[in-house]
Every structure is written in C-alpha cells, then in structure tokens.
Amino acid sequence: MSFVIPNKVVDVIDACTLLDSSGCYKIKPLTEIRKSGYDGNSFDNVVLWESKNHQIKRSGAVIFGSDMWTSNENTNRHLTMLGGDSEIAFQLKLYALIAHICGIYKGGSGEKLSTLQTKLAALKKFGKHLLTKGLTSFHQLTKLNDLALRTLVTEYLSNIVQTTAPMNKPRVFADCFQARESFGLIDTRTAEIFEEVLSDLFKTIEETLSHPIIPTGISARIAKFSAHVVSECGNRIEEWELYNDKLLECTRNWNQPIDEIKGADLFNRSAIKNGIISKLNELAEYFIDLKVAVYIHILQFTGMRYNEVLSCRIGCTNKSDPINAKYLIEAETHKTANTFVLDTWVCNKETFEAIKLLERYSVGMEARAELILERFRGVVQDSLVHNIEVGMTERRLFGVVHSAASISFAKSGRFEDFEVKSEHFLPLFDLTLTEADIRELDRLEQNYKQIKGKDRGVPYAVGDTLRLANHMFRHSFAYFVIANKLGELDDIADQFKHLTLAMTHVYVDKGILSHEELIDLVDGYEQLLTTAIASELAEQASNNELKGGAGERFNKAANELIIGVTNSNSPNAAVIRQIHFKDLGEFKRFLAKNIETIRGLPHGYCTAGDSCKINGASVPAGCVYCPSFIVADTHKPHWIALKNRALDKLKRISSLPLEKQKDMELFVVAYTKDLRAAEYVLNTIQDPTKSSGVSL
Structure with a gap:
C-alpha cells in the first residue's frame, strides 16, 4: 500500500526508477512499482511544470497523467503521449520525464523537449507495435526467445520503419534504442538485434543532403x-x-x-x-x-x-x-x-x-x-x-x-x-528558377527539391518554384561570406554561435573552392594584379614619382624610353643590352611581362625574386636603395608612419639623461637611418646614390 502521496516530480522518479552500478537510471517494471504501493495512475496529478502559452487551454500546470505535455521551453515542440492505460504508455511517460529532467545518469542534465520529441516518437511507434503483438510492457522483451524477438524486431523495422520514413533511422535508433539511453526499456539483447537488422536493411547509406543555398x-x-x-x-x-x-x-x-x-x-x-x-x-x-x-x-x-x-x-x-x-x-x-x-x-x-x-x-x-x-x-x-x-x-x-x-x-x-x-x-516575391539559377545549383551540387521525403534529391528544372525554407538562409549567408572572401570560419562561427569549427564547416563547404579551382583563381588574380602594378609603375615613372634603387631607374627609363638590362642585381652589374620603346604603352607591356616575380611589401615592391638577399623581409631602410626595389605612391602612408615613429623615438631618447642616451646609441643609429630613408621616399631629401642599370 502507499504510504506517501506523490506530489513532486522527484517522488515519481524515486518511486519508479533505480540506479545501476554506474549511476544510470533504470525504469522499474510496474510489478516492482506496485510493491511500493503505487500503480500506473498514482502519479497522474503530479505537476511537472507550468506552461505559459498564448492559448488559455494550453497554459497552466502540466500534469504527468496528461496525454500532451505542453512545452515549458516557450516553443511549439510539445510531447504527445501514447494514451491509454497500458504499462507501455506509462513507461513512455517515465522515459520522457527522466530524459527531460535528469538525463541518463544521476547528476546529469536533461534533454530539451525539441530533442526528445524525435526519440519519444520512435519509441512510441515501437510501443504501438508491441501492443498489436499482445505485449503490454517493454520489459516483456527479455522473456522472448531469440527467434521470436528477432522476428518481432525484423517485422517492425522492415514493415513499418523502412516503408514509412527510412531517413536517419540508424542514428535515431542509436540515440534511444539502447539499454542505457532507454533507461532499461530496451535491454542489451534487443538492442543488439536491432543493430544487426538495421545494418542489413540499411546497407546502402544514402548521401546526406544539406539544405541548399538560395541561388x-x-x-x-x-x-x-x-x-x-x-x-x-x-x-x-x-x-x-x-x-x-x-x-x-x-x-x-x-x-x-x-x-x-x-x-x-x-x-x-x-x-x-x-x-x-x-x-x-x-x-x-x-x-x-x-x-x-x-x-x-x-x-x-x-x-x-x-x-x-x-x-x-x-x-x-x-x-x-x-x-x-x-x-x-x-x-x-x-x-x-x-x-x-x-x-x-x-x-x-x-x-x-x-x-x-x-x-x-x-x-x-x-x-x-x-x-x-x-x-x-x-x-x-x-x-x-x-x-x-x-x-x-x-x-x-x-x-x-x-x-x-x-x-x-x-x-x-x-x-x-x-x-x-x-x-x-x-x-x-518571385521564386521562379531561371537557367542561371539551375547552373549555380548544379555547380554547387545542390540541385534538389527536398532533403527528405518523396522529392528527396529530385532536381529542379527551369521554371520551377524554389522551395524556400528558413534554414536555407543560414546556409546561404555562410556560403556568401566565404565564397566572396568577406570573412573566415572564425567569423561565421562567432556569428552563428557555434561551439566548434566543425559545426561551421557544414555550412561553408560549398563556399570553399576545390584545389584546382583555387589554383586557377589565384593564377588569374596574380596575372591581373601584375598588369595593374605594371600600369601603376609606368604612369608614376613617367612623372618621376617612383623611389628606390629600381624606382629611380624606371623613372629615367619611362622618360627616355630606354632601359638597360643587366646580368645581375648588383649596382655595378654590366649592362648586357638596351631595350628601346616606341611609347609608354610598350614600356608598360614590357614591365607586365618581366616583373612576374615582383613581391609586394608594406614599404614597396621587390623585383629581385628568389635572389633577394634578405628574402623580401620588411627592412625598409635596408631596401630603399636596393637596385631591385621600388617605392610607389601606394606605399607612402607606410613611410609617413615610419618617419613619425622615428622622430618620436629620437625625441624621447634625446630627453633622457646623457648616460642613458649613451646606452641607446645603437637605437639612435637605427632610427636615424629609418628617418633618412623616409625623408628620401617622401621627397624631403634627394637620393645620394646614383647608379646605372636595373635588374628585372
């Protein structure tokens, strides 16, 4: 007989479960629960939580005995129970309560109703099948012999599951048709048979389709x-x-x-x-x-x-x-x-x-x-x-x-x-797909109407109406950012509130080009960039605006339309031949063709390529007089900042006591060198060195 009237959720859990040796919850058979003085209806009036819904009939206390548990998460993901007075219906309610409130083990965290809804639906469908076969409890599965159990499971999976909604079923069953995950409703033997039959029925694993982008x-x-x-x-x-x-x-x-x-x-x-x-x-x-x-x-x-x-x-x-x-x-x-x-x-x-x-x-x-x-x-x-x-x-x-x-x-x-x-x-609001839209979806391998259901994987045709879904916007946003180089994975992960970059990668995989496409893109971009730089240099050289060892010589060559080609990068290298140009356009095309190894740095362009002795390192004062170095207008802001920094440092050092200034002599030399190089580039002094020849 009952000594305590249950009125709290904890009373239900304490009366209907036990903990195994690893601390995981197990649902007791109803016969064991009755020994404590309770039955399947003893907990019907226990209040689980308060629901606040816009509809008055769905608002208020949610009780254990209700056939619908209205969400306490302010969502529409309510739990619909099996209904009836069977032990299976009672066990499914216990499963839902423990999974939501406690989780698998004592001290764990429960699952959201939105997550639990799919698992409960799968267990509920199996429970209905058991009732049609004359079983009244999940625990009765342990009493069936191997042949009867395998026949029951095979019939359920092949006649009901596979023919109705086969998508993702292996994952769903792995989530809830296990001894621990089902709180003992599915014993280990039954779980193993489920796994074997599932492996046979789902030998061909269909490709997972993600939500396509919006063309x-x-x-x-x-x-x-x-x-x-x-x-x-x-x-x-x-x-x-x-x-x-x-x-x-x-x-x-x-x-x-x-x-x-x-x-x-x-x-x-x-x-x-x-x-x-x-x-x-x-x-x-x-x-x-x-x-x-x-x-x-x-x-x-x-x-x-x-x-x-x-x-x-x-x-x-x-x-x-x-x-x-x-x-x-x-x-x-x-x-x-x-x-x-x-x-x-x-x-x-x-x-x-x-x-x-x-x-x-x-x-x-x-x-x-x-x-x-x-x-x-x-x-x-x-x-x-x-x-x-x-x-x-x-x-x-x-x-x-x-x-x-x-x-x-x-x-x-x-x-x-x-x-x-x-x-x-x-x-x-026109969602009609054009030929260009179809080409884009085909290129991204996303030309399909549905990711599940009867139209799963069926391609669109020109003139069809796009099936617009909420989540497609999320995929499209990530694709657009990555494909247009507007951000990195970290940026999207932060905006999307992802815990790991692996989650983010699911959204951006179509925005990341294949290796071959990337090579083609980079090659094409480099060619365009080289042409643009050649045009920039030719125009500024014709106005005597370039600085640096090579820059001064380009100025002269652009005005005289003659350039001397040397046999090395040395300032004293011998000129092996001269090239004459009929106009500035021809000089520009010559530059575009012969500065393929140009390296862009914050303070200028290095044309030495692999022969650069300092490997293109950012050493402004050391580069500026190099016969292979060019400073264009693009780089002037860097030199202004360098000049201001050198002046500030020199001013600070000069304000120190004399003994401290002596300790800073090497810094004074370095900052003074930077200052002189900056003043040269910015036209406040002239280049004291003049030499002939230019290296390409």
Whole structure:
C-alpha cells in the first residue's frame, strides 16, 4: 500500500526508477512499482511544470497523467503521449520525464523537449507495435526467445520503419534504442538485434543532403522584395499611426450597451461606426507583409536560426550604436546551451531600420491590447484577456497578429512559409528558377527539391518554384561570406554561435573552392594584379614619382624610353643590352611581362625574386636603395608612419639623461637611418646614390 502521496516530480522518479552500478537510471517494471504501493495512475496529478502559452487551454500546470505535455521551453515542440492505460504508455511517460529532467545518469542534465520529441516518437511507434503483438510492457522483451524477438524486431523495422520514413533511422535508433539511453526499456539483447537488422536493411547509406543555398538571382529578388515592403510601410507608418489613434479614441469612448461587445470585434465595430474602417483596411493591405519582410531581412543578413529570430523582443536593437555604424540584435539562443541564453548578432543598417519600423508598428498594436485590459477586461472573453496578458508580458517583435481592426498575439505572429498576402507586393516575391539559377545549383551540387521525403534529391528544372525554407538562409549567408572572401570560419562561427569549427564547416563547404579551382583563381588574380602594378609603375615613372634603387631607374627609363638590362642585381652589374620603346604603352607591356616575380611589401615592391638577399623581409631602410626595389605612391602612408615613429623615438631618447642616451646609441643609429630613408621616399631629401642599370 502507499504510504506517501506523490506530489513532486522527484517522488515519481524515486518511486519508479533505480540506479545501476554506474549511476544510470533504470525504469522499474510496474510489478516492482506496485510493491511500493503505487500503480500506473498514482502519479497522474503530479505537476511537472507550468506552461505559459498564448492559448488559455494550453497554459497552466502540466500534469504527468496528461496525454500532451505542453512545452515549458516557450516553443511549439510539445510531447504527445501514447494514451491509454497500458504499462507501455506509462513507461513512455517515465522515459520522457527522466530524459527531460535528469538525463541518463544521476547528476546529469536533461534533454530539451525539441530533442526528445524525435526519440519519444520512435519509441512510441515501437510501443504501438508491441501492443498489436499482445505485449503490454517493454520489459516483456527479455522473456522472448531469440527467434521470436528477432522476428518481432525484423517485422517492425522492415514493415513499418523502412516503408514509412527510412531517413536517419540508424542514428535515431542509436540515440534511444539502447539499454542505457532507454533507461532499461530496451535491454542489451534487443538492442543488439536491432543493430544487426538495421545494418542489413540499411546497407546502402544514402548521401546526406544539406539544405541548399538560395541561388544568387533569387536571393537578390528576395532582398529587393523585403526592402520594398519596408520602404512602402515606412512611407505609410505615420498615416497608420494616425488612424490607429483614431481607432483607440473612438473605442475608448464606446457608448453602446456593454453586453453587445464580443471580444476583439469591439475594434472592428467601433471602426465601422466611426467611418474609418475602409482606411484601416487599405493600410492593412501594406502592413500585412511587414513581418515577412523583416523576418527575411534578419534571416538573410545575419544567419540567425529561425527560432532565434522569433525570440526577438521589442527593444532587441537597443544595444546598437547607429552613430558609429554599430548595429546589433539581441535574441535568445538555446541550440548550443541547456537553457535559453541572451546573445547578440551583428546586422547591417537596413536590417536595423527594418526592425525599428516593425517595433513602431507593434507598439501601436500593443496600444489596442492595453486598452482592452484597461477598459474592457471584464467584458471580453477570458481567453482573449489571457492571450493579451501573455503577449504583453513577452513583447515579442513578431508576436502581434496582424489585423486591420483587432488585436491578439501568437508566438510567431501567425505568419509562416513565407506566404505573401498583399497584392501590392506579391508580384515582387518571385521564386521562379531561371537557367542561371539551375547552373549555380548544379555547380554547387545542390540541385534538389527536398532533403527528405518523396522529392528527396529530385532536381529542379527551369521554371520551377524554389522551395524556400528558413534554414536555407543560414546556409546561404555562410556560403556568401566565404565564397566572396568577406570573412573566415572564425567569423561565421562567432556569428552563428557555434561551439566548434566543425559545426561551421557544414555550412561553408560549398563556399570553399576545390584545389584546382583555387589554383586557377589565384593564377588569374596574380596575372591581373601584375598588369595593374605594371600600369601603376609606368604612369608614376613617367612623372618621376617612383623611389628606390629600381624606382629611380624606371623613372629615367619611362622618360627616355630606354632601359638597360643587366646580368645581375648588383649596382655595378654590366649592362648586357638596351631595350628601346616606341611609347609608354610598350614600356608598360614590357614591365607586365618581366616583373612576374615582383613581391609586394608594406614599404614597396621587390623585383629581385628568389635572389633577394634578405628574402623580401620588411627592412625598409635596408631596401630603399636596393637596385631591385621600388617605392610607389601606394606605399607612402607606410613611410609617413615610419618617419613619425622615428622622430618620436629620437625625441624621447634625446630627453633622457646623457648616460642613458649613451646606452641607446645603437637605437639612435637605427632610427636615424629609418628617418633618412623616409625623408628620401617622401621627397624631403634627394637620393645620394646614383647608379646605372636595373635588374628585372
């Protein structure tokens, strides 16, 4: 008999589990639980947690005996139980409770409901199969002989699992169809048979398909759409606020019999009565797509996960510093943490301004909610009051449900699947794939409609409509950054809140070129760069602007259109021949062809190649008079900084006592040498050395 009435979660866990020798939880058979005075219904009224949901019927205490455990994580990932009074149904509830609250072992950490949902669904499906075979408990599997157990498992995996949704099943079963992971519901022998049968059924492992990127052409059209919506709504926000204020005023002064009011219909009736409903409807046709546009802005230009975007609250950009072009978004993340954590993402100015506009609209809508609570709380339905109270407590950026003359809240504001509703903007939201889009997807090996389901791996054709998913924006953001050399893996990892770079690499693999492509790209870039440098040098040489040993000679050659080619890099090397040019263009082409070994340094160009005695090291004062060294205008800022540094150091040394200055004599020599070289390059003194010949 029962000596203690269970009323806490810990009572349920203590009564229904034991710890094995390694400290892992094991669910007791119901016969063992009954010896303590409990049965499968003894814990039905134990409160697991409090749920705060916009819907009043899903808000409040979640109890063990319920067939649906509403999320306590402020998500829509609720747990649906098997139902019924079978021991299997009871065991599945225990599995879910322990996995969520405790984890595998005592002192561990539980899993999020969003993670647990998939595992529970797999165990629940197997539990249903056991019930059809006359079994009432998972523990009865230990009593079956090997042949019966193998037949039962094979029938389940081949007839139910493989024929319905084969994708990722080996991973799912590895996660929960093990003795330890299932808290003993699946014993070791059954787990081994599962593994053997799975290995046979899934011999051919299908290639894992990641979310494809959004083709560049479509991405540009989407960005144009969202920018246009924000712009049009921005042009009308003041007018909307004016009519919203009128709606609030006439509703506040409502003088009809109070029993005629029914919920949020109050605003609509008030707008009709006061002749402003047509204008509110007209404006609503623009603002109905504002949330979709802002949602796209954030996804497209930050790489945030969709649930992170939806967690944004009014004021999420308050840490930004627009004056210094610093734009930040604060939102909740929990993918890589056990609890929700406030974190910040960098965004661009356009996204910041789009969020501010949506905030302005949402605050205006919230004024309707405040009026309901202030003036009509006792009149409208309890469900609406509850909905408004939750919504006003959360103040989510996307939480207000759009309406011309009403008010309510929802977790996502009731917009999804990127559905564009306004006739003003629908033509701009074009997801039709062009030939260029198909070529891009083919090149990236991402031309497939779905990553799972019946269209998994099926390629798109020209004219098809792209299936747009939230997570595609995240992949596209990472691809764009890497492919366009706008950042490194570390930058994306920080923005994406990844724990390891291995997680980041999944997103950027298509942005990293193959070895051969990279070689071709670098070779082509080097050729373009060499041509550009040759053009720069020829033009500056014709104006006597180059400095350095080779620079002075290029100045002379550009003006005389004659260059002497020597047999070495020595200043005294013999000129073996002279080359005459008919014009500056020919001189430029000669340079482009013969300075392939040029090395760019912060303080100049080295043309010595492998014969450079100091291997192109950054020794400005030692390089400047070298016959293979050129200083162009590009390098002047470096020499200005070098000069200022030398002057500052020399000034500091001169201010020291004489005995200290003697200790610094070598530094004085070095800084003085740097100063003289800088003054030469910057035209404050002339080069004291003159020699003939130039090395190429």
